[in-house]
Amino acid sequence: MQLPPGCTTLNPRAISSLRHLSYQVRVFSVATLTFKVNLNRSINQDHTLFLFYLGFSLFKPCYYPTHIQCWTDWFDRDDPTGSGDWELLSLLRAQNPGKICPNPVDIEARTLSGLTPAAAGDVIYKSDTSTGFICKNQDQKDKKMCSDYRVRFSCHPPFCGLGVCWTKWYDRDDPSGSGDWELLTHLRKENPGQICDNPLYIEATTTDTLTPALSTGDVFHTLNPTEGLVCRMIDQKSGKCRDYRVRFGCPCCD
Known part of the structure; x- marks a missing residue:
């Protein structure tokens, strides 16, 4: 799970009751430490804290900044052989569990060389946040194949890519x-x-x-x-x- 800067988490994917709760700590250098928590007398296990902020202070509540536009990592599950390039959201989720938010707010597609679909000259069948991205070879002019695409989705933290x-x-x-x-x-x-x-x-x-x-x-x-x-x-x-x-x-x- 990736976090916005300055935030730490008690592994909220594993603990549903903590899904929206995290803690912020400031230290003199980026570090990793482990501590033990006991919540509601039903959870008593080690959790790893990832510390991303310099400085120092006591623990305090930290909430994900929902006004920030954040992007997932790039995904490329298909190539344009066969009927085309099918970067379907359902299949990307199945192959990358937990890395794409439930309700993406935007999708971006680029060729592997970095071109937009318009710059590549491809006719795109679909590109949206509910289906994903589809480029069909049969829709292209002069019987050419689609370019090979990768996609990413805009989500609110914590569904972001790298730190x-x-x-x-x-x-x-x-x-x-x-x-x-x-x-x-x-x-x-x-x-x-x-x-x-x-x-x-x-x-x-x-x-x-x-x-x-x-x-x-x-x-x-x-x-x-x-x-x-x-x-x-x-x-x-x-x-x-x-x-x-x-x-x-x-x-x-x-």
Whole structure:
């Protein structure tokens, strides 16, 4: 089970009564320790704590940040031989138990070389969070086969991929002109070496009240960890965007 930064858990997959409960601890270095708990006099066993935060403090409640867009690991169960590439959610769940949330909020598909379906020129039969991804060879032009795809799903923590380490906050644009453009490509150019190659999360808040972006009522043209944030004036009922800052969650091994 993967956790948001700073959080630890008492193995909630194994203990249903603790499914939404975890603890936060800050230590001087990342470490692993084991301790014994006795809950409701019915559970008495060792559980491993994974500690992901630097510093120090006492234990305190920690809740998963549901406003953060988080992505699972990439999955590639099929190749385009036969009738096509079938990355069905039901089969991915069966082959990867516990790694995909019950109700994904988004799906992303890329070829193994990193192209979007549109860039690859493929006709996609289905790509949604209830079925998964299907590319049929019979739908392609000039009798060509589908490209080989991998998919990932957007979930709330703790159904994320690797352990996550956060970048600093970035605010490169103001909502003047056409809107607020916090594009990852621009941020990388202006902050060389500070953002990993493959961010897993994006978190965005307003710069004044620190309100989560998804709670502001603004309509976002782009808001994902591979492209960044774009809020366009033209998309808003009020004709204005708030001023946003963003940060990215990167694999801690990067």
